[in-house]
Amino acid sequence: MTETYDDSFVKELTRMSDDFDRWYTDVVRKAELADYTPVRGCMVIRPYGYALWEGIQRAFDDMIKSSGHENWYFPLLIPEELFMKEAEHVEGFTPEVAWVTEAGSHGKLDQRLAIRPTSETIIGTLMRRYVQSHRDLPKLTNQWCNVVRWELRTRLFLRTAEFLWQEGHTFHANAAEAIEEVDRILEYYRVLAEDWCAMPVFAGWKTATEKFPGAVHTKSIEALMRDGLTLQAATSHYFGQNFSRAYDVSFANRENVREFCYTTSWGATTRLIGGLVMAHGDDFGLILPPKLAPVQVVVVPIYRTDEAHREVADFIAGWEPEVRAAGIRLKVDWSDERPGAKYNQWELKGVPLRLEVGSREVAAGEVRVVDRLTREKRQLGVNALGEQLSAELSAFQAALYQRALEFRQANTAVVKSLAELVEHFRTRAGYVSAPWCGEADCEAKVREATGGVKSSNYDPDRKAEGECLVCGRPGRYQINFARSY
RNA sequence: CGGGCGGUAGCGCAGUCUGGCAGCGCGCCUGCUUUGGGAGCAGGAGAUCGCGAGUUCGAAUCUCGCCCGCCCGACCA
Numbered sequence: 001m002t003e004t005y006d007d008s009f010v011k012e013l014t015r016m017s018d019d020f021d022r023w024y025t026d027v028v029r030k031a032e033l034a035d036y037t038p039v040r041g042c043m044v045i046r047p048y049g050y051a052l053w054e055g056i057q058r059a060f061d062d063m064i065k066s067s068g069h070e071n072w073y074f075p076l077l078i079p080e081e082l083f084m085k086e087a088e089h090v091e092g093f094t095p096e097v098a099w100v101t102e103a104g105s106h107g108k109l110d111q112r113l114a115i116r117p118t119s120e121t122i123i124g125t126l127m128r129r130y131v132q133s134h135r136d137l138p139k140l141t142n143q144w145c146n147v148v149r150w151e152l153r154t155r156l157f158l159r160t161a162e163f164l165w166q167e168g169h170t171f172h173a174n175a176a177e178a179i180e181e182v183d184r185i186l187e188y189y190r191v192l193a194e195d196w197c198a199m200p201v202f203a204g205w206k207t208a209t210e211k212f213p214g215a216v217h218t219k220s221i222e223a224l225m226r227d228g229l230t231l232q233a234a235t236s237h238y239f240g241q242n243f244s245r246a247y248d249v250s251f252a253n254r255e256n257v258r259e260f261c262y263t264t265s266w267g268a269t270t271r272l273i274g275g276l277v278m279a280h281g282d283d284f285g286l287i288l289p290p291k292l293a294p295v296q297v298v299v300v301p302i303y304r305t306d307e308a309h310r311e312v313a314d315f316i317a318g319w320e321p322e323v324r325a326a327g328i329r330l331k332v333d334w335s336d337e338r339p340g341a342k343y344n345q346w347e348l349k350g351v352p353l354r355l356e357v358g359s360r361e362v363a364a365g366e367v368r369v370v371d372r373l374t375r376e377k378r379q380l381g382v383n384a385l386g387e388q389l390s391a392e393l394s395a396f397q398a399a400l401y402q403r404a405l406e407f408r409q410a411n412t413a414v415v416k417s418l419a420e421l422v423e424h425f426r427t428r429a430g431y432v433s434a435p436w437c438g439e440a441d442c443e444a445k446v447r448e449a450t451g452g453v454k455s456s457n458y459d460p461d462r463k464a465e466g467e468c469l470v471c472g473r474p475g476r477y478q479i480n481f482a483r484s485y
Numbered sequence: 486c487g488g489g490c491g492g493u494a495g496c497g498c499a500g501u502c503u504g505g506c507a508g509c510g511c512g513c514c515u516g517c518u519u520u521g522g523g524a525g526c527a528g529g530a531g532a533u534c535g536c537g538a539g540u541u542c543g544a545a546u547c548u549c550g551c552c553c554g555c556c557c558g559a560c561c562a
Contacts, residue, residue, distance in 0.1 A: 021555090021556085022555090025555090029496095030496095036553085036554070037553095038535095038552085038553070039553090040552080040553065040554095041553095094562095095560070095561085095562080096561070115492090118562095147562095149561075149562080151560085151561065152486060152560070152561085153560085153561090154554095158562085159561070163562075165562080217522050220562095231562090233562090234562085235510085235562075267562075268562090269562055270562095271562055287503095287505060297526085300521090302520075302521055303520075304519080304520060337520090338519080338520045338521095338522090338523075338524060339520065339521060339522075340520085340521080340522035340523055341520095341522085341523045341524090342522095342523090343521095343523080344522070344523050345523080347522095355522065358521055359521095360521080368521085438513070444516095451558095485562090
């Protein structure tokens with residue numbers, strides 16, 4: 001038996017098709033993920049949103065621990081002198097650095113302190129103490145922390161003046177090992193995005209124009225949002241010896257020759273939560289992947305009388321422990337609302353499965369299960385309910401990924417020329433894949449001609465399918481272009 | 486940072502032009518009736534009108550400065 005409701009009217013929520021940006025802000029606030037604060041560009045992350053971050057943290061932290069990475073904590077404040085040592089890095093970051101210039105009764109400081117926008121400089125400075133010999137390498141460090149970047153235009157989760165992230169910083173005895181590290185972490189990010197967030201990504205190289213300031217090369221994962229814009233969801237950088245030279249992090253190699261370390265850094269931020277919202281949501285609100293959903297299954301009890309209330313409560317108590325024992329994050333919503341209000345509330349909050357339990361279910365020994373993705377209603381016997389729901393959640397996770405993948409396929413075009421590309425972005429969004437010669441000039445021309453379409457990333461193993469879309473010289477790479485967040 | 490718009494009860498807004506009792510809807514509290522897709526009735530609480538100066542007998546309303554947000558550009562995870 002299948003019942004579907006298609007009343008697309010949702011109170012107080014802008015429709016996605018009407019105004020995607022407003023829809024996004026509405027969902028983030030009404031689903032209680034985050035909110036504005038009196039502080040310019042800074043948000044408050046509410047428990048429901050923070051729980052998503054905790055899920056992401058747990059997943060990623062487990063991955064890096066499995067490869068021997070260790071968590072550290074480094075200072076929030078970085079003396080100006082230290083900050084200024086790597087020229088390209090300084091140039092890239094100074095426009096958005098916040099400085100502490102004055103402190104309490106001490107008054108004006110002799111030297112300004114940067115509030116970290118990222119920690120390469122302070123970590124490099126400190127790590128030289130701990131790295132003396134090739135036997136000390138590799139040093140695989142990570143920290144979970146906040147950073148501040150003085151952004152002019154902010155949006156909840158996607159771009160705020162302060163945000164949370166993890167930043168990994170690793171030190172190696174040779175280039176090959178560092179380059180391998182960058183790829184290992186990029187693969188972790190792919191797994192985090194695809195297996196946990198159910199967000200299909202392109203993992204690949206950023207162009208020289210788009211790379212991190214101070215990096216030799218940068219790789220990223222990029223995901224498509226439902227408005228057709230791409231989101232850079234995490235980055236992994238190879239620094240060669242750029243930072244170790246600037247901060248004098250060196251070691252004695254096997255021949256007792258002093259050598260600068262080869263370093264990497266990589267980061268993923270609370271922006272991923274914004275990605276989750278925009279990759280999966282619909283006109284009813286959030287849709288959360290079960291593996292990260294703070295509540296995976298919500299139970300809505302239905303009753304009129306005290307007696308029915310007792311019956312329903314007893315019935316739920318019969319299988320609730322078993323469902324929890326199956327490792328399912330279950331919430332029974334006994335709040336003093338009517339069932340319809342609860343349905344809407346939990347759909348807004350993106351809970352994957354809802355169980356409706358009333359006297360009909362009690363009598364039949366069933367629950368009514370409603371899927372957040374399809375919103376179809378089915379009856380499920382309570383026998384081995386934990387096992388059944390686990391299976392349902394796995395299927396949901398897969399279906400969510402599949403839907404996002406199909407959406408991306410439907411929104412990826414291939415073009416041969418700049419004219420075609422410009423024409424495409426006049427009416428459509430999504431990715432456009434095109435052959436490219438590898439020159440920054442040609443990349444810049446795409447950006448100019450389209451008013452802001454940027455290169456996303458590329459897979460160097462994929463050969464260009466024709467001549468460069470701009471200059472007509474032999475293509476080197478097949479690269480994705482998109483409008484981006 | 487440039488251009489435009491906005492800030493009045495928890496949320497969404499009217500009132501501002503033309504100065505004169507602080508309003509509406511939703512939400513919230515209490516009670517009763519309700520409860521399978523956002524309940525009904527009755528009563529009630531809640532606002533230094535973003536902040537600070539100024540003009541005026543009198544300012545949500547006029548003037549100046551500042552803060553915050555939104556949209557469009559340039560910059561960025």
